[in-house]
Amino acid sequence: MNDERAIQEVLARYVRAVDARNADDVAELYANDGAEILSYNRAGTPERIAAFTGSRAIRDAVANILPPHPALGWAHHATFDPIVAIDTDIASLQAQFVVFEVRGAQRPAAGWPKGASGGQGTITPIESGYYKISLRRTPDGWKITENHTILDLPPALPET
Numbered sequence: 001m002n003d004e005r006a007i008q009e010v011l012a013r014y015v016r017a018v019d020a021r022n023a024d025d026v027a028e029l030y031a032n033d034g035a036e037i038l039s040y041n042r043a044g045t046p047e048r049i050a051a052f053t054g055s056r057a058i059r060d061a062v063a064n065i066l067p068p069h070p071a072l073g074w075a076h077h078a079t080f081d082p083i084v085a086i087d088t089d090i091a092s093l094q095a096q097f098v099v100f101e102v103r104g105a106q107r108p109a110a111g112w113p114k115g116a117s118g119g120q121g122t123i124t125p126i127e128s129g130y131y132k133i134s135l136r137r138t139p140d141g142w143k144i145t146e147n148h149t150i151l152d153l154p155p156a157l158p159e160t
Helices: 003-019 022-028 055-064
Strands: 030-042 045-053 073-087 090-103 122-138 139-149
Touching: 003 022, 003 073, 003 122, 003 139, 022 030, 022 055, 022 090, 030 090, 045 055, 045 139, 073 122, 073 139
Parallel strands: 030 139
Antiparallel strands: 030 045, 073 090, 090 122, 122 139
């Protein structure tokens, strides 16, 4: 796999792990000294909301701050328009994203084979923004050194 594709795969693994609320898989993508910075896009100027430094702190943030999915619910990231730049052992990746909340019903839809689940559900966009990610090549592959997530909508974070 070439470096550009490997870097894009880091983002793909990141969004899948966040969607699954798998804190260990998210943390594994970061360098030990990596950072996650969350900002809100206030009229084109990022306003910092939170920052976590170190893969352990990032793991704890995913495990304790992201709300669990509701019953029959899921999150699904859609990322697009990746821009990758590589300079030997450092790289950057920028991408846009939309996060959808998916809620489904467990009753079969008309016309589905007997025993199949399906039915009415909803898909609602709940977040959008940009990822500005810095990476470093390590013996274990490309690792995130900083992920600046810039949200277009202010997030609903739990009270601390």
